Amino acid sequence: MQRGKGMKFVGDSRVPDKESRNKIPKDYSEYPGRTEAFWPNFLLKEWLVGAVFLIGFLCLVAAAPSPLEQQADPNNSSYIPLPDWYFLFLYELLKYEYAAAEYVVIGTVIIPGLGFGALLLAPFLDVGPDRKPSKRPIATGLMILGVAATIWLTYKSAAHVNWDERADYSVEAVPDVEIDEEHPGYEVFANNCLSCHGDSLQGNPGLGPSLVGIPYNEDQIKDIAQNGIGEMPSDQFDGTDEELNQLAEFIVSTNEQAAGEGEDSEEDSH
Missing domain, CATH: 1.10.760.10 (Cytochrome c-like domain)
Known part of the structure; x- marks a missing residue:
């Protein structure tokens, strides 16, 4: 079979094209994994997965809406503001000695900036063609570290909250x-x-x-x-x-x- 015959675009931007300088797309069949057309095959699958997640998330929100608290009252000095659940890990981070008070810039800018920056740079730091997580140590390690830190800090923050007492702040x-x-x-x-x-x-x-x-x-x-x-x-x-x-x-x-x-x-x- 002649090289290049039956070529198709694939949805993998990690494979650099260093050989071809013309308009003819490269044959990616030599790389691991099944090749398929980026449009509409690969992109359609991405959209379907996103739609399923979005519908499931909307159903969850409709079934268990987020509780609202009362309007802020400046006369209530006992009220302690609590951020939404997706910011609880950052809220917990600010309780540590070297991330609060005079070091608050470390907890609010430097540490979150390094974390999110590492995740953004992961595809550029790990450019291997293999899709197996075990063969992508940098990207996989950064993702596991980020998810584990977020879950742990969220758990520690939620564990110190008296949810029965906070129910008294509810609009209900x-x-x-x-x-x-x-x-x-x-x-x-x-x-x-x-x-x-x-x-x-x-x-x-x-x-x-x-x-x-x-x-x-x-x-x-x-x-x-x-x-x-x-x-x-x-x-x-x-x-x-x-x-x-x-x-x-x-x-x-x-x-x-x-x-x-x-x-x-x-x-x-x-």
């Missing part, structure tokens, strides 16, 4: 009540209780519990505001007796509204 945990900011007790609440119990009485993890659904009447609320309860110390309220009455009325009225909406939703479900 926000009480479904309408806060009456025109109520005279709201201003008293904002001046005395908002930093610990949130602007919607939803509570702040580590500071104060939710005030929606509490089983206390006005007299009990006034006593708690002055004398404390549980981990809440006494003398937290700073105001007049009239303002104390307004505060108790505001909290009770908000709870009555929440209780009424809860009963309505149960009746609707029936």
Whole structure:
């Protein structure tokens, strides 16, 4: 058979063409692996694999959507921002001594730059024609190292997160009540209780519990505001007796509204 007869393009850019300087494509049949036309055979397979992955990813997102957290509240000093899962490995990297504080440039620029740069240069560093991973030590080693480091750092970061406590930050945990900011007790609440119990009485993890659904009447609320309860110390309220009455009325009225909406939703479900 004459050399070059039945030639086809292949989807392998790693094979340099150093012999031919004309427009006739080279016969790649001497290289390992099955040759096939780049268009449409090889490219169609790439598109099909990408489409299957994309559809599967969309189904996963639809079945288990990412939980949303509440809007940032500058009055909540206990809130610790947490990046999305695909950035957790970088978040964990910044916890190490030589990747944070005065060395933060190392953790944010140098180490990620070296990692991603190595992966980008892998095809140029390892130009062998063989497709077996064992015959491509540089590319395979860099990929395994990158994947292993990402998985390990993500695991270490997720292991230190109290997911039950973070569930309190979810938008689903926000009480479904309408806060009456025109109520005279709201201003008293904002001046005395908002930093610990949130602007919607939803509570702040580590500071104060939710005030929606509490089983206390006005007299009990006034006593708690002055004398404390549980981990809440006494003398937290700073105001007049009239303002104390307004505060108790505001909290009770908000709870009555929440209780009424809860009963309505149960009746609707029936």
